Amino acid sequence: MTVVDTASRSINVKSLLSKYAIVWVTLLVFIFLSASTDAFLSADNLRNILDQQSVVLIVAAFTTIVLISGGFDVSLGAIYILAPLVALRVQNNINSAWLTLLAGILVGLIAGLLNGVIVAYGRINSFIATLATSFIFFGIAYLVSDGTILRVTDITMREVVTTRILGLTSATWIAFVVVAIAWIMLDRTRFGRYIFSVGGNFEAARLAGVRTNRVVVAAFVLAGAGAGLAGTLNSIRSVTAQASDDFSIIFAVIAAVVVGGTSIAGGSGAIWRSVVGVFFIAFIVNGFNLNGVDPVYQRIIQGAVILTAVGADAWSRRDKS
Amino acid sequence: MDLEVRSVSKRFGATIALDNVNLKIASGTIHSLIGENGAGKSTLGKILSGVYQLDSGEVELAGQAVTIGSPREALSRGITIIAQELSLVPSRNAADNVYLGIEDHAGPWVRRGVIKDRFEELTNTSGIIVPNDRPVSALSIGDQQKVEILRALARNAEVIVMDEPTARLSVEETAVLKDVMRSLRNQGKTIIFVSHFLGDVLDVSDAITIMRDGKIIRTSKPSDETHDSLVEAMTGRKAGEAFPAKTPPNSPAPVLEVNGLTRGMQFADISFTVGAGEIVALAGLVGSGRSEVARAIYGADPFDSGEVKLQGSVIKISHPATAIENGIAMIPESRKDQGLILDRSIRENISLPYLKKLSQLLMKRREENSMVAENFAAAGIRALSSEMTVRSLSGGNQQKALFARSLAGHPTLFIADEPTRGVDVGSKRAIYELLADLARKGMAVLVISSELDEVVGLAHRVIVMQTGRIVAELVGDQISESAVVSAAFSMKQREGLAS
Numbered sequence: 099m100t101v102v103d104t105a106s107r108s109i110n111v112k113s114l115l116s117k118y119a120i121v122w123v124t125l126l127v128f129i130f131l132s133a134s135t136d137a138f139l140s141a142d143n144l145r146n147i148l149d150q151q152s153v154v155l156i157v158a159a160f161t162t163i164v165l166i167s168g169g170f171d172v173s174l175g176a177i178y179i180l181a182p183l184v185a186l187r188v189q190n191n192i193n194s195a196w197l198t199l200l201a202g203i204l205v206g207l208i209a210g211l212l213n214g215v216i217v218a219y220g221r222i223n224s225f226i227a228t229l230a231t232s233f234i235f236f237g238i239a240y241l242v243s244d245g246t247i248l249r250v251t252d253i254t255m256r257e258v259v260t261t262r263i264l265g266l267t268s269a270t271w272i273a274f275v276v277v278a279i280a281w282i283m284l285d286r287t288r289f290g291r292y293i294f295s296v297g298g299n300f301e302a303a304r305l306a307g308v309r310t311n312r313v314v315v316a317a318f319v320l321a322g323a324g325a326g327l328a329g330t331l332n333s334i335r336s337v338t339a340q341a342s343d344d345f346s347i348i349f350a351v352i353a354a355v356v357v358g359g360t361s362i363a364g365g366s367g368a369i370w371r372s373v374v375g376v377f378f379i380a381f382i383v384n385g386f387n388l389n390g391v392d393p394v395y396q397r398i399i400q401g402a403v404i405l406t407a408v409g410a411d412a413w414s415r416r417d418k419s
Numbered sequence: 420m421d422l423e424v425r426s427v428s429k430r431f432g433a434t435i436a437l438d439n440v441n442l443k444i445a446s447g448t449i450h451s452l453i454g455e456n457g458a459g460k461s462t463l464g465k466i467l468s469g470v471y472q473l474d475s476g477e478v479e480l481a482g483q484a485v486t487i488g489s490p491r492e493a494l495s496r497g498i499t500i501i502a503q504e505l506s507l508v509p510s511r512n513a514a515d516n517v518y519l520g521i522e523d524h525a526g527p528w529v530r531r532g533v534i535k536d537r538f539e540e541l542t543n544t545s546g547i548i549v550p551n552d553r554p555v556s557a558l559s560i561g562d563q564q565k566v567e568i569l570r571a572l573a574r575n576a577e578v579i580v581m582d583e584p585t586a587r588l589s590v591e592e593t594a595v596l597k598d599v600m601r602s603l604r605n606q607g608k609t610i611i612f613v614s615h616f617l618g619d620v621l622d623v624s625d626a627i628t629i630m631r632d633g634k635i636i637r638t639s640k641p642s643d644e645t646h647d648s649l650v651e652a653m654t655g656r657k658a659g660e661a662f663p664a665k666t667p668p669n670s671p672a673p674v675l676e677v678n679g680l681t682r683g684m685q686f687a688d689i690s691f692t693v694g695a696g697e698i699v700a701l702a703g704l705v706g707s708g709r710s711e712v713a714r715a716i717y718g719a720d721p722f723d724s725g726e727v728k729l730q731g732s733v734i735k736i737s738h739p740a741t742a743i744e745n746g747i748a749m750i751p752e753s754r755k756d757q758g759l760i761l762d763r764s765i766r767e768n769i770s771l772p773y774l775k776k777l778s779q780l781l782m783k784r785r786e787e788n789s790m791v792a793e794n795f796a797a798a799g800i801r802a803l804s805s806e807m808t809v810r811s812l813s814g815g816n817q818q819k820a821l822f823a824r825s826l827a828g829h830p831t832l833f834i835a836d837e838p839t840r841g842v843d844v845g846s847k848r849a850i851y852e853l854l855a856d857l858a859r860k861g862m863a864v865l866v867i868s869s870e871l872d873e874v875v876g877l878a879h880r881v882i883v884m885q886t887g888r889i890v891a892e893l894v895g896d897q898i899s900e901s902a903v904v905s906a907a908f909s910m911k912q913r914e915g916l917a918s
Contacts, residue, residue, distance in 0.1 A: 282781070286781045286782055287778065287780070287781055287782060288774040288775065288777075288778040288782060291767060291770075291771065291774055291782070292774070294760065294763055294767070295760045295763065295767075295771055298760035298761065298762055298763060299756075299759065299760045299761065301756060301757050302751075302756070302757055302758050302759055302760055303760065303771070304719070304738075304739060305717075305719055305739050305749065305751050305757055305758070306739070306743075306771045306772045306824070307738075307739045307740035307742075307743040307744075307771075307772040308740070308771065308772075309738065309740060365760070365762055366762055
């Protein structure tokens, strides 16, 4: 070894393979399905995938930021249920699409603020803290809805999510915009640097003058707002919302983010990784559906695929060290 | 059990860590491996203990060629390593850690009584005593290291590789460890001592092997070597003066003024000043409160009473961010735990405290790059590009990255806590130059160091602390290693407390 620290700058085929492994695998799945399944590579099918994944992408974008900051937020599933209930109450009283969406985002934002303050200033492990607040949010969801199904009274409101622009639904476009915002925040702003530093080494970031607690709170606020928006869009699309709706989106989101290669240990990851992770899982599920695979087996295979993807990633990282 | 290494080579990517190395290590000796960072000494230790595998060559144990494919295989042949980062289970006591994985058991039940007896026997025969009544996380680093040594002995290790074992120890703990090493040697164990601390190496070794750039320069007896001859062989350069010349300022205007600073049980009634162009060293034993005082000034920890004045006016510092805004920079004690974001680039690590200035809505990359480039050069970081991750740098260059970060803020007060810990000889000299240069340019510099030669060689004034209080202040000719030591160990403080 020489005294000057050196790193091989030649483009290393192996590192390109491992760094972008999830991209290659997703492309392979795409190509395989295009070749094997007639219905896959059609405008309608791809448009549907994008439309279905729009809410997942919105939640995943900010979940990625929380994970990189070293946190974990399981309460996003509950916020995804709670926010639209408040939003639909607003819609029922003031029939305004903008105010409805705003209400949903605001509920998520407040819930995220609660999470962030508990985690940052209460020094409670974020997984446990957000598990606890999940119960609180679900409870509030039942209070808000009186345990009934809330409905969108003005059916034209669906245009918020179903309008076609350049062939894609408005929900898809909203997701694109949210993902782009998250990407820019993480990659191009001061806030993004703070997120990486806080997740990479909390104490070092603090001693370097980073207001670490505020950064943690901000990450949870963003994630809450994203989940609030996503839940509200979803309920506007289905025109109903109730407290007992399916909240499993948070599991799909975490699976996608982790499959994409963002570390749950914090400090590393990227928005594009989560986007690829979302589509990796979406393509597989779509392929199953088009080929008529029994949903029971779908789930089992899906779980195995996620384990394989994450395991392969862990293996390739271990080789490096 | 003699150990012989024959034409061993090892590469990591493009770098050659070991280049055709031949070495004999006699049984029952303390054999030191020294060299600058990257010389290959740790790599060699790790190959012998199975952490790394050699690319070519062979290792012979008692005349037999052996393969050492894993730490487990090394252990089965009686070789083990005590790494720099200890690997204990923090919540369990010493005996549990020592017998972890080799517990006496009856079926699924662990026989606690037997383990306790065996632990006592082991401590008796080895003479290594550690408290067993508390989790190891409550032990000092020195005691934790002893637990690791006991663990090696419990597994019948004959050859123990110690990788920088004294790097995190205080002076007293180091003395204890050296006694342990000697007694193990007298019991017939072989110790391979990988270290940067040449004083310890000269003191404790039976043989010293000096390495440079993956090759062995020579193996010799400590009686044939001096500190300077070792440095020369390690660096390949003539050992010049270890420290830059002192240029004390004439009646410096105080930049920092600390009055009656007190914090709970950690320190009390701390008052001192640091002037422009002055290097003041805070000396004292580990645990005397030196770092705690520095952290309080920097806003890393709160204090109960007293005041901190910067250039004449009292400042309220509740967070490091405020300290940085006020022109205070601090290099913390542990660069890995408290200093650097290891997986981010050198650039991002340098600019981190100044991002407000370097961004509006988005980061201003051009301004950031020029700030980084300027201070990257000023701190003398040796790396191909500022886009490399900090993790890939040597200890010395990592430390320089922290200097670059601090310099970028143009501070008026510069605090450096153990600035040369775990840094190779060449980088040490460079860091001393940097500190002296900062003072020459009019900065107030406060250095905390456990290395006495550093305190004596750098400081214009030395403040000695003991159990949270200042016990002595030494100026000019009064500064000597013996004066600092006698102040640090003086009973004045304890008598004062008793009366």
